[in-house]
Amino acid sequence: MIKPHDYGTTDxxxxxxxxxxxxxxxxxxxNGMRENFPxxxxxxxxxLALVYDTGVIIAGDRQATEGYQVGERRIQKVxxxxxxxxxxxxGVAGPCFETAKLFxxxxxxxxxxxxxSLSLDGQANYLSxxxxxxxxxxxxxLVVLPLFAGYDLRQRKGRIFKYDVLGGRYxxxxxxxxxxxxxxxxxxxxxxxQPDMSQESALKAVIExxxxxxxxxxxxxxxxxxxxxxxxxxxxxxxxxxxVSEETxxxxxxxxxxxLEQK
Amino acid sequence: xxxxxxxxxxxIWEDKKVFVDRGIEQAKEVVVLxxxxxxxxxxxxxxxxxxxxxxxxxxxxxxxxxxxSEYETLRVAGIREAExxxxxxxxxxxxxxxxxxxYSQHMSAIAQGWDVKPxxxxxxxxxxxxxxxxxxxxxxxxxxxxxxxxxxxxxxxGRADAITQKLNDEYTEGLxxxxxxxxxxRAFESIEVEESEPYxxxxxxxxxxxxxxxxxxxxxxxxSVEEIAEIFxxxx
Numbered sequence: 001m002i003k004p005h006d007y008g009t010t011d012x013x014x015x016x017x018x019x020x021x022x023x024x025x026x027x028x029x030x031n032g033m034r035e036n037f038p039x040x041x042x043x044x045x046x047x048l049a050l051v052y053d054t055g056v057i058i059a060g061d062r063q064a065t066e067g068y069q070v071g072e073r074r075i076q077k078v079x080x081x082x083x084x085x086x087x088x089x090x091g092v093a094g095p096c097f098e099t100a101k102l103f104x105x106x107x108x109x110x111x112x113x114x115x116x117s118l119s120l121d122g123q124a125n126y127l128s129x130x131x132x133x134x135x136x137x138x139x140x141x142l143v144v145l146p147l148f149a150g151y152d153l154r155q156r157k158g159r160i161f162k163y164d165v166l167g168g169r170y171x172x173x174x175x176x177x178x179x180x181x182x183x184x185x186x187x188x189x190x191x192x193x194q195p196d197m198s199q200e201s202a203l204k205a206v207i208e209x210x211x212x213x214x215x216x217x218x219x220x221x222x223x224x225x226x227x228x229x230x231x232x233x234x235x236x237x238x239x240x241x242x243x244v245s246e247e248t249x250x251x252x253x254x255x256x257x258x259x260l261e262q263k
Numbered sequence: 264x265x266x267x268x269x270x271x272x273x274x275i276w277e278d279k280k281v282f283v284d285r286g287i288e289q290a291k292e293v294v295v296l297x298x299x300x301x302x303x304x305x306x307x308x309x310x311x312x313x314x315x316x317x318x319x320x321x322x323x324x325x326x327x328x329x330x331x332s333e334y335e336t337l338r339v340a341g342i343r344e345a346e347x348x349x350x351x352x353x354x355x356x357x358x359x360x361x362x363x364x365x366y367s368q369h370m371s372a373i374a375q376g377w378d379v380k381p382x383x384x385x386x387x388x389x390x391x392x393x394x395x396x397x398x399x400x401x402x403x404x405x406x407x408x409x410x411x412x413x414x415x416x417x418x419x420x421g422r423a424d425a426i427t428q429k430l431n432d433e434y435t436e437g438l439x440x441x442x443x444x445x446x447x448x449r450a451f452e453s454i455e456v457e458e459s460e461p462y463x464x465x466x467x468x469x470x471x472x473x474x475x476x477x478x479x480x481x482x483x484x485x486x487s488v489e490e491i492a493e494i495f496x497x498x499x
């Protein structure tokens with residue numbers, strides 16, 4: 001039944017808490033219980049983003065680990081948010097997906113209610129709040145951290161935002177990578193990044209940094225040539241968000257491998 | 264002690280109906296018709312920010328006419344309920360039939376209330392399937408919550424009957440988008456002929472949206488004035 005007076009807020013999370021409380025996790029209830037719980041949780045590993053001349057690339061490997069085991073080989077860590085933004089998440093898989101889903105719904109919800117899309121800064125700020133709601137979880141050692149990238153139609157450029165568990169929001173003007181292999185990916189991106197690089201060289205840099213992350217970090221999945229599983233690369237430009245096809249990613253990895261063999 | 268006065272339910276209902284009819288008579292029309300890729304929704308509406316046609320959820324749109332504040336409340340409520348349902352279960356579980364029931368119950372409860380006036384609005388809940396090839400649904404809901412399912416096209420607003428007559432005569436299946444838009448504008452023009460000046464629909468005087476089955480998850484698309492002009496140019 002419709003209750004018009006319930007419809008004051010534009011915050012979807014608030015509405016969800018009122019209308020379907022069972023859909024919202026209450027992590028704080030489990031404070032201090034983590035150490036008595038012996039199981040490992042599924043964790044997503046490396047995601048990264050890189051700005052180039054006409055947009056931004058956001059990418060991630062496909063593996064999730066469960067302790068020292070491979071938990072999932074085909075997990076998706078990059079999610080489209082609206083026409084010009086995407087989010088990639090590293091950390092405990094369950095809450096990661098929940099955060100990404102909630103964020104996507106909120107942004108779309110705002111757009112439908114207001115009849116205009118939420119600005120990229122508005123989206124980045126709202127994501128801060130969502131990350132902060134997982135603080136109770138983070139304090140138990142179960143961290144969920146997003147990397148947010150989008151094409152800003154007002155500033156006409158690709159932008160990247162990283163976060164800390166307290167909801168701190170920091171803009172990166174060139175590249176960033178998070179997750180277990182994040183540091184390794186960053187090292188490679190640091191060497192390959194150039195201001196105003198083309199999409200082609202940006203894609204190559206991303207492929208190489210994902211390779212290096214998988215090479216150095218045991219939790220990060222590289223290209224799986226037998227099962228045909230490849231990292232996901234998503235490109236965001238003024239025209240919108242589009243995934244790089246699996247064939248293209250496969251070709252680029254083959255090219256990288258043959259380049260490395262010649263060394 | 265005073266005797267409570269008696270009014271027959273027939274009389275009450277008749278009064279409410281007359282009241283709403285008077286309101287709806289003034290309401291501008293909205294036409295929804297099926298074309299080869301989904302549903303086209305056209306409203307006579309020169310305003311650029313106050314819309315009669317809106318996106319509700321992936322495959323569902325709402326066309327409304329009558330009092331703006333009244334249907335705006337229902338639009339907002341529909342979006343929220345749909346998002347909550349889709350989030351709790353699965354996006355595909357949000358259907359036009361479900362939304363129609365939700366609106367119908369609300370409108371019927373208000374129409375039956377003693378101390379409130381009935382809503383002076385008419386709604387069309389429009390829905391396409393997630394994949395091409397399957398037909399679309401249009402539900403027309405009136406002030407007392409009664410609804411009916413229409414096939415191929417439906418019209419709401421003051422002169423809905425005259426427009427429906429025109430569409431009955433001229434509608435054919437499998438129209439291209441541009442031809443469907445032409446047909447809708449001809450239907451609008453046909454009801455305005457009695458006025459002294461010949462009436463012409465231009466891209467500035469109408470609001471046009473569609474639910475396009477070939478687009479991704481979100482099927483709804485609102486056309487700008489430039490895009491409407493462009494579509495008109497493509498009509499055969």
